[in-house]
Amino acid sequence: ETGVTQTPRHLVMGMTNKKSLKCEQHLGHNAMYWYKQSAKKPLELMFVYSLEERVENNSVPSRFSPECPNSSHLFLHLHTLQPEDSALYLCASSQHGASGGYNEQFFGPGTRLTVL
Amino acid sequence: GQNIDQPTEMTATEGAIVQINCTYQTSGFNGLFWYQQHAGEAPTFLSYNVLDGLEEKGRFSSFLSRSKGYSYLLLKELQMKDSASYLCAVMDSNYQLIWGAGTKLIIKP
Numbered sequence: 558e559t560g561v562t563q564t565p566r567h568l569v570m571g572m573t574n575k576k577s578l579k580c581e582q583h584l585g586h587n588a589m590y591w592y593k594q595s596a597k598k599p600l601e602l603m604f605v606y607s608l609e610e611r612v613e614n615n616s617v618p619s620r621f622s623p624e625c626p627n628s629s630h631l632f633l634h635l636h637t638l639q640p641e642d643s644a645l646y647l648c649a650s651s652q653h654g655a656s657g658g659y660n661e662q663f664f665g666p667g668t669r670l671t672v673l
Numbered sequence: 674g675q676n677i678d679q680p681t682e683m684t685a686t687e688g689a690i691v692q693i694n695c696t697y698q699t700s701g702f703n704g705l706f707w708y709q710q711h712a713g714e715a716p717t718f719l720s721y722n723v724l725d726g727l728e729e730k731g732r733f734s735s736f737l738s739r740s741k742g743y744s745y746l747l748l749k750e751l752q753m754k755d756s757a758s759y760l761c762a763v764m765d766s767n768y769q770l771i772w773g774a775g776t777k778l779i780i781k782p
Contacts, residue, residue, distance in 0.1 A: 561715075599677065600716075600760070600772040613769065647715065653768070661706070662770065664715035 559583055561665035563648050569671045570638065578633040578668050580648030588653040589631040590662065591623060594645040606631060607653050638672045645669050675699045677773035679761050684779045685751055693746045693759050693776045701766020707735050707746045708760040710775065716760055719746070748778075756780045 561582045570576050582589060591603040605613035606625040620642075622634040631648055645667045651660040676698045685691040697705070704723040708716040722728055722737035722744060734747040748755055758775040765771055 597681070597774060599774045600762075600770075602769060602772075605769070660764075660768070661718050661721065664717070666715045 561648060561650055561663050563646075563665035563668055565668055566666060567669045567671075569673065570635070571673050572638060572640075574638075575634070575636040577635065578646055578648075578670075580631040580633075580665055582629055582631075582648075582650035582663070582665075584650055584652075584663060586650040586652045586663070587628055588651045588660065589625060589628075590649040590651075591631065591633050592647040592649065594647055594667070600647070604633075635670075638670075640672050643670055643672045675763075675765065675771045677761055677763060677771055679759075679773040679776045681774070682777045682779065684781060685748075687751055687753060687780055687782050689751050690747065690749050691751060691778065693748075693761075693778065695744045695746070695761035695773060697742050697744070697761070697763045697771070697773075699763045699765045699771055702739060703764040703766065703768055705735075705737055705744050706762045706764070706770065707744075708762065710758045710760060712757070719759075751780050753780050753782070 564579045588607045590605050593601040602615050603617045604623040609625050620637050624632040647667045648665040649662040651662045653660050679695045707719040709719050710716040720735035722735050727736045732749045737744045758777050760775045761773040762770040
């Protein structure tokens with residue numbers, strides 16, 4: 558496997574279900590991101606992990622719970638979601654330097670989530 | 674607030690040239706990125722500008738004017754495979770990317 562992979566690619570769930578999205582990066586990067594992409598709207602940054610520590614949480618509802626067990630893996634645990642949470646969820650990784658700097662993000666193919 | 678503006682949709686003809694504009698207002702600036710996203714696929718990196726001027730990479734070029742808060746992506750010799758959304762993103766003072774909503778480019782034969 559190369560680059561950034563995400564599973565599952567498609568997920569349909571009811572509002573009472575609990576599911577998890579998985580992301581794995583094979584690039585040796587030290588930062589990972591979860592984004593939400595809704596139609597005709599900008600990418601919304603949800604969470605950022607740098608060196609396995611959460612450094613950003615953009616006021617995301619608690620029904621979304623991230624987990625980063627190591628620098629290569631990132632999970633997004635979902636529970637009691639709402640229909641408006643239906644979207645494409647993208648994972649990305651980058652190399653984050655001590656002084657910030659140019660850190661191009663590499664994206665996975667995304668999970669298309671539908672909440673019924 | 675932080676804001677990235679780009680046209681929602683553009684149409685161009687195969688073989689022609691198209692320019693996609695992006696204007697931004699952000700808290701700090703640490704570079705501007707352009708990404709390409711085909712329908713149902715991941716965004717892929719196209720270019721990065723941090724200094725004023727034009728960066729050329731094959732058929733694609735990207736321009737930046739920091740004083741005007743303005744960038745454009747120039748696509749030459751358009752091919753049908755260039756039909757995609759083009760996303761402009763600015764890295765702010767916290768080194769986080771602020772994204773535009775994307776420009777859907779439709780190429781006609």
